[in-house]
Amino acid sequence: GQGEAILVRDEAHVVLVDGGGLPGSRWDIGTSVVVPALQALGVRHVDALVLSHPHPDHYVGLRAVLEHFGPTRFYYPAGTEVPAWIRSSPVWSRVQAVSLTEGMAFSVGALAWRVLHPPQDYRPANVNEASLVLAVTYHDMRILMTGDIERGTEDRLAQAYGPGLQADVLKVAHHGSRTSTTPTFLEAVRPRWALC
Numbered sequence: 001g002q003g004e005a006i007l008v009r010d011e012a013h014v015v016l017v018d019g020g021g022l023p024g025s026r027w028d029i030g031t032s033v034v035v036p037a038l039q040a041l042g043v044r045h046v047d048a049l050v051l052s053h054p055h056p057d058h059y060v061g062l063r064a065v066l067e068h069f070g071p072t073r074f075y076y077p078a079g080t081e082v083p084a085w086i087r088s089s090p091v092w093s094r095v096q097a098v099s100l101t102e103g104m105a106f107s108v109g110a111l112a113w114r115v116l117h118p119p120q121d122y123r124p125a126n127v128n129e130a131s132l133v134l135a136v137t138y139h140d141m142r143i144l145m146t147g148d149i150e151r152g153t154e155d156r157l158a159q160a161y162g163p164g165l166q167a168d169v170l171k172v173a174h175h176g177s178r179t180s181t182t183p184t185f186l187e188a189v190r191p192r193w194a195l196c
Helices: 029-040 062-069 151-165 183-189
Strands: 006-009 014-017 048-050 073-077 096-100 105-108 111-117 133-138 141-145 169-171 193-195
Touching: 014 062, 029 062, 048 062, 111 151, 133 151, 151 183
Parallel strands: 014 048, 048 073, 073 096, 141 169, 169 193
Antiparallel strands: 006 014, 105 111, 111 133, 133 141
């Protein structure tokens, strides 16, 4: 199915990538599922939120996380807009929103994040292809976050980075859809584990 929220944390810092949601539904998954799940994991504060791309199955739950856990940074892909559902939150003015493009980097505690996609001035074929692709390094482990990219972006990344895409963990793109996770891309990433 669709919907995605990924918790990434070190010993003292927390980043949430996407917040889940059901396309076409008015159900607030953030209040009902995401916030309670984070609390059950002992999360008391979230340092940053990352929106891979503005589709409801990735952003609906982020508003409740924003209001309950007080993150100060919100990252999203260049060439897209933060959805009005999130911007209309009464706490949005307290957040630093940062548009990310290829080559940028940021750190949250021991988590080092490098942006591999989208390039500056990128004009995607669709919103999925605008998804952030992030290489996350934690000590000697590397995670590749792929949002909902499809074959075109996977081909571009494999050509641009080759073995530089290698990662221990691959977040499989587009919920395991047939439009993604091509043999060429898998050969470049060579993951030990894949999360879908």
